Amino acid sequence: MTTNELEHLLMQQPVSLLHRLARGRISRHFRSGKRKLVDLLLQASAENRPGLESDLQALIEQQAQRPQPQPAVQKARPAPAGSRQAAPAPSRHHRHEEHGHHEPPVSLHEWLSGIGVPPPQPFVPDAWQVDALAKLAETDVVVSVPTGSGKTYVAIEATARAMRENRTVIYTSPLKALSNTKFTEFSRVFGPGQVGILTGDRREHAQAPLLIMTTEILRNLLYDAAGGEIDVRLDTLGLVIMDESQYLADPERGVVWEETLIFCPSQARLLLLSASIGNPQDIADWLTAIRPTPCSLIRHTKRSVPLRAGYLHPNEKLTPLFRTAGIPYGQPHLLHPEAKRLFMEYEEETGQARSR
Amino acid sequence: MPPSIHPVDLVATLRQRHLTPAIIFLTSRRACDEAMQSFERSQVTLPTAQREQIARVLAQVTEQFPSIAEHPLMETVQRIGVAAHHAGHLPSWKIAVEELMRTGSLDAVFATTTLAAGVDFPARTVVVTQSSIRKARDFTDLTASEIQQLAGRAGRRGKDLVGFAVITPSPYIDLTVLTKGLTGQPEPIHSQFVITYPMVLNLLKAHPREQIQSILAKSFAQFQLNQRTAVLETKLDSLRAEMEPFGPRVCSDWITQWQVFEQARKRKKPRSPFTRQESPDVAARLHFLTPGRVVGVTRGRGIILRQYRSKGQHAPMVTLLREGGSLNECPASIVTQVFDRTFDCEETSSYPWCTPETVDQLTHHLAELPPRLPILPILTHQHEDAPIDSSIVQTLGDFACPTCPSRQACQRDFPRASRVRQEIQRHIKSIQALQTSLWHRFQERIDVLERFGYLNANAQLTADGEWARLIRIDHSLLITELIRAEAFGAIDPPLLAAVMASIAHDDDRPGSFPRGSAGLVTLLFQVRKLAESLAPHEAPPMLRADVAALTERWVADQTLTWIGLARLTTMAEGDMFRLFARTIEFLSQLKTLKATHPSLAESAEKAIAAMRRGVLEELP
Numbered sequence: 005m006t007t008n009e010l011e012h013l014l015m016q017q018p019v020s021l022l023h024r025l026a027r028g029r030i031s032r033h034f035r036s037g038k039r040k041l042v043d044l045l046l047q048a049s050a051e052n053r054p055g056l057e058s059d060l061q062a063l064i065e066q067q068a069q070r071p072q073p074q075p076a077v078q079k080a081r082p083a084p085a086g087s088r089q090a091a092p093a094p095s096r097h098h099r100h101e102e103h104g105h106h107e108p109p110v111s112l113h114e115w116l117s118g119i120g121v122p123p124p125q126p127f128v129p130d131a132w133q134v135d136a137l138a139k140l141a142e143t144d145v146v147v148s149v150p151t152g153s154g155k156t157y158v159a160i161e162a163t164a165r166a167m168r169e170n171r172t173v174i175y176t177s178p179l180k181a182l183s184n185t186k187f188t189e190f191s192r193v194f195g196p197g198q199v200g201i202l203t204g205d206r207r208e209h210a211q212a213p214l215l216i217m218t219t220e221i222l223r224n225l226l227y228d229a230a231g232g233e234i235d236v237r238l239d240t241l242g243l244v245i246m247d248e249s250q251y252l253a254d255p256e257r258g259v260v261w262e263e264t265l266i267f268c269p270s271q272a273r274l275l276l277l278s279a280s281i282g283n284p285q286d287i288a289d290w291l292t293a294i295r296p297t298p299c300s301l302i303r304h305t306k307r308s309v310p311l312r313a314g315y316l317h318p319n320e321k322l323t324p325l326f327r328t329a330g331i332p333y334g335q336p337h338l339l340h341p342e343a344k345r346l347f348m349e350y351e352e353e354t355g356q357a358r359s360r
Numbered sequence: 361m362p363p364s365i366h367p368v369d370l371v372a373t374l375r376q377r378h379l380t381p382a383i384i385f386l387t388s389r390r391a392c393d394e395a396m397q398s399f400e401r402s403q404v405t406l407p408t409a410q411r412e413q414i415a416r417v418l419a420q421v422t423e424q425f426p427s428i429a430e431h432p433l434m435e436t437v438q439r440i441g442v443a444a445h446h447a448g449h450l451p452s453w454k455i456a457v458e459e460l461m462r463t464g465s466l467d468a469v470f471a472t473t474t475l476a477a478g479v480d481f482p483a484r485t486v487v488v489t490q491s492s493i494r495k496a497r498d499f500t501d502l503t504a505s506e507i508q509q510l511a512g513r514a515g516r517r518g519k520d521l522v523g524f525a526v527i528t529p530s531p532y533i534d535l536t537v538l539t540k541g542l543t544g545q546p547e548p549i550h551s552q553f554v555i556t557y558p559m560v561l562n563l564l565k566a567h568p569r570e571q572i573q574s575i576l577a578k579s580f581a582q583f584q585l586n587q588r589t590a591v592l593e594t595k596l597d598s599l600r601a602e603m604e605p606f607g608p609r610v611c612s613d614w615i616t617q618w619q620v621f622e623q624a625r626k627r628k629k630p631r632s633p634f635t636r637q638e639s640p641d642v643a644a645r646l647h648f649l650t651p652g653r654v655v656g657v658t659r660g661r662g663i664i665l666r667q668y669r670s671k672g673q674h675a676p677m678v679t680l681l682r683e684g685g686s687l688n689e690c691p692a693s694i695v696t697q698v699f700d701r702t703f704d705c706e707e708t709s710s711y712p713w714c715t716p717e718t719v720d721q722l723t724h725h726l727a728e729l730p731p732r733l734p735i736l737p738i739l740t741h742q743h744e745d746a747p748i749d750s751s752i753v754q755t756l757g758d759f760a761c762p763t764c765p766s767r768q769a770c771q772r773d774f775p776r777a778s779r780v781r782q783e784i785q786r787h788i789k790s791i792q793a794l795q796t797s798l799w800h801r802f803q804e805r806i807d808v809l810e811r812f813g814y815l816n817a818n819a820q821l822t823a824d825g826e827w828a829r830l831i832r833i834d835h836s837l838l839i840t841e842l843i844r845a846e847a848f849g850a851i852d853p854p855l856l857a858a859v860m861a862s863i864a865h866d867d868d869r870p871g872s873f874p875r876g877s878a879g880l881v882t883l884l885f886q887v888r889k890l891a892e893s894l895a896p897h898e899a900p901p902m903l904r905a906d907v908a909a910l911t912e913r914w915v916a917d918q919t920l921t922w923i924g925l926a927r928l929t930t931m932a933e934g935d936m937f938r939l940f941a942r943t944i945e946f947l948s949q950l951k952t953l954k955a956t957h958p959s960l961a962e963s964a965e966k967a968i969a970a971m972r973r974g975v976l977e978e979l980p
């Protein structure tokens with residue numbers, strides 16, 4: 005096999021096969037896209053060319069023995085002359101895939117239908133929002149819901165309630181930019197004098213009932229309070245809201261979230277707002293374990309505005325990404341045949357362009 | 361076919377399909393800026409109403425932040441209805457773009473994927489062009505959480521009936537990463553708890569040392585360690601159950617008895633599997649070299665897949681998965697550090713000692729690990745498993761075993777019983793390690809602080825400790841040591857700001873502004889020397905001379921305008937802003953030292969006042 009032939013053969017293989025071939029040959033092969041991977045494999049082949057070729061043949065054979073999951077696509081795409089067509093998906097998902105085939109793939113027209121602005125509706129809080137606020141009357145609360153669900157509403161209502169009871173509220177966000185946005189937003193809601201902001205060395209309306217700050221600043225306040233220098237009136241603190249709490253897992257700054265939560269005064273309620281994470285129950289259980297009040301978890305994974313995924317080819321052709329109009333949760337292999345075809349074409353063409 | 365769609369065509373397609381407004385995530389700031397430039401030549405004509413709306417919103421934001429009036433992109437944005445939003449921009453400009461998006465005035469925004477968390481505005485459509493992002497100088501695949509964070513911006517509640525996530529390919533895109541991310545579960549999060557010097561000082565200020573362990577026990581880190589402990593304890597229970605048939609026989613500790621008897625018998629072959637030849641610290645580490653454990657070796661890191669003894673020498677060996685996915689068989693002594701990090705490892709009984717999926721996953725994990733990992737402190741037991749006393753060997757004749765009625769049972773059960781017993785001991789040790797690891801790390805920090813004189817022998821704050829605890833930023837040890845070394849004696853505000861800037865700045869994007877004053881060059885040299893001497897205890901900052909010089913100039917020359925300053929460097933405005941904001945934060949910590957270091961605090965206060973002008977004054 006000439007190097008050109010080898011390269012050609014490699015380009016025709018699915019990325020998963022290339023990764024298997026790269027195992028032990030190329031460090032960090034997971035980082036590489038298809039073309040990069042092929043280049044690296046060709047470089048690596050200098051060491052033991054026959055070994056690579058025979059491994060490649062063996063993998064191709066293995067692949068060929070598996071059932072072909074997408075016969076329709078296979079037919080639609082004429083195989084390049086003299087080359088072997090690779091099976092596109094691993095057989096693990098075969099069962100699901102056939103299941104999906106009972107329904108025809110969604111058409112572009114269907115996929116695009118329903119775009120538009122919903123008619124104006126009176127604001128009705130979602131059940132989870134009501135639930136979170138009800139729970140907060142009795143317990144600390146962790147909210148883990150998808151981005152864009154309406155966590156701010158819960159923060160605002162909880163703040164209003166605490167203010168009515170003459171308690172102060174601290175709201176933390178991970179980024180100064182977000183603090184500034186919230187400062188503007190909350191000043192609009194509660195009136196400008198009611199909202200303060202603390203940053204590294206600046207304080208505006210530091211005596212306001214609602215204070216916005218980054219988590220680092222709150223951590224420092226708590227250390228000062230513990231060390232005897234009372235700064236802000238922590239004794240009237242009724243509620244601490246931590247937005248974007250998934251930052252708990254930030255490699256550099258996550259520790260600050262932990263310190264803050266450990267030292268958060270026990271009389272204050274905690275409201276943690278987080279994007280969807282895999283283990284929100286752990287956070288709630290942890291807080292229940294270390295705080296005098298139990299902690300409830302409010303979680304859901306359903307987006308409030310349904311999402312559709314599409315694929316846009318560089319030649320401006322648009323197609324649904326999946327066979328279904330919505331996202332087929334748990335079934336990443338349910339690709340739309342058209343998207344699959346176009347993407348294979350893309351991989352092939354850009355690959356060939358590079359080798360020329 | 362071009363490797364990716366042209367930005368102008370992309371936006372045109374989205375417009376035509378009614379998929380605007382859209383957020384288009386691109387790989388880099390440069391890509392965003394280039395996309396914007398490609399519009400400058402295009403002949404887009406916006407509907408008048410849209411143009412007017414953009415102008416109206418921009419006028420409103422300009423009222424609040426006058427500096428954006430001069431922004432070079434003002435006009436382009438109004439003409440084409442498209443903007444860029446990334447960390448290279450000033451916060452005020454980003455606020456303007458966000459406001460434009462919130463009011464639905466723009467068709468598209470180009471943003472960097474890296475800062476997706478900072479993009480807190482929604483759109484109808486999100487366009488994704490990549491499957492990996494640069495993290496700590498390396499490209500790593502986007503996680504499901506990250507992909508969902510991006511896609512989460514699509515579909516505005518109350519303004520859209522549906523939202524769209526559109527993938528358009530660019531070189532090196534891996535479609536499976538994206539489809540899996542879109543359809544998968546977000547990853548669980550893990551504690552990143554570390555023990556910092558300020559944490560130790562502040563805790564010891566408020567609590568006696570005896571209480572610290574119970575405070576550390578409240579961390580999420582310990583909560584997650586406890587979860588692992590619980591798994592080990594379940595395993596321990598089942599091991600104990602397995603041990604039941606091997607209870608006392610003729611002699612109560614028959615396993616040891618039989619082991620010693622066996623060894624005595626084989627004393628001519630001293631290297632029996634049960635004689636540990638290795639040094640105590642290797643022996644102590646062995647308990648932790650379990651499948652899935654991340655370890656440091658002389659060069660690089662690896663994950664243990666198996667521990668065994670070599671056939672001939674019975675030397676402790678490990679099978680190690682190295683970075684890049686290669687598998688090595690090496691002596692256990694190659695391990696120099698045991699990290700407090702393990703991954704699930706589905707073991708198998710033959711090469712590669714775990715399932716191929718595990719190898720893949722572990723290789724991936726290994727590549728993804730942060731550069732610094734917590735090290736597991738391991739107690740070395742000098743006397744553990746010492747070779748058998750020769751006097752025992754002498755008295756082989758005294759053993760009852762050869763004539764004991766349970767000899768056959770002992771002989772038969774010994775291999776299994778001793779293996780289970782070892783497992784039990786290993787589990788007990790692991791559990792102990794999980795329970796005490798945070799405290800060990802805390803103790804290590806106490807030792808350092810004591811050596812430097814911030815704590816006394818009773819772990820109480822010294823006079824230096826009392827003020828040092830107020831410095832609660834990165835590189836706190838360097839800063840407090842500089843103060844104690846009187847490096848800042850009667851320092852000028854510009855010089856102080858410059859040094860703090862070089863300590864605070866942790867971005868390695870190249871910039872150019874090489875000339876600092878002679879005084880600054882000398883001072884930076886001193887700081888660098890001290891930072892290097894502290895390296896065993898605290899990672900040194902980058903101490904870039906160019907950012908120091910830039911800061912010095914800004915503080916020293918009060919007539920210099922922001923635009924004039926920007927002309928002096930290749931740094932992006934957003935980076936300059938962040939540098940100064942962070943420097944001000946560091947300086948404001950020095951300001952809190954008024955009581956003990958009045959002249960330093962005063963200098964810091966002056967530096968802050970001098971820095972806060974122009975755009976730096978616009979935001980709270």
Ligand SMILES: Nc1ncnc2c1ncn2[C@@H]1O[C@H](COP(=O)(O)OP(=O)(O)O)[C@@H](O)[C@H]1O
Pocket residue numbers: 127128129130133150151152153154155156157517518
């Ligand atoms: N119950 C609701 N009904 C309709 N719209 C809502 C509701 N709750 C919140 N919203 C809207 O949803 C959008 C996203 O809310 P936000 O709080 O920013 O989400 P996130 O959960 O990401 O913080 C906002 O425009 C908000 O007005």
Ligand SMILES: [Mg+2]
Pocket residue numbers: 155156247
């Ligand atoms: Mg939010």
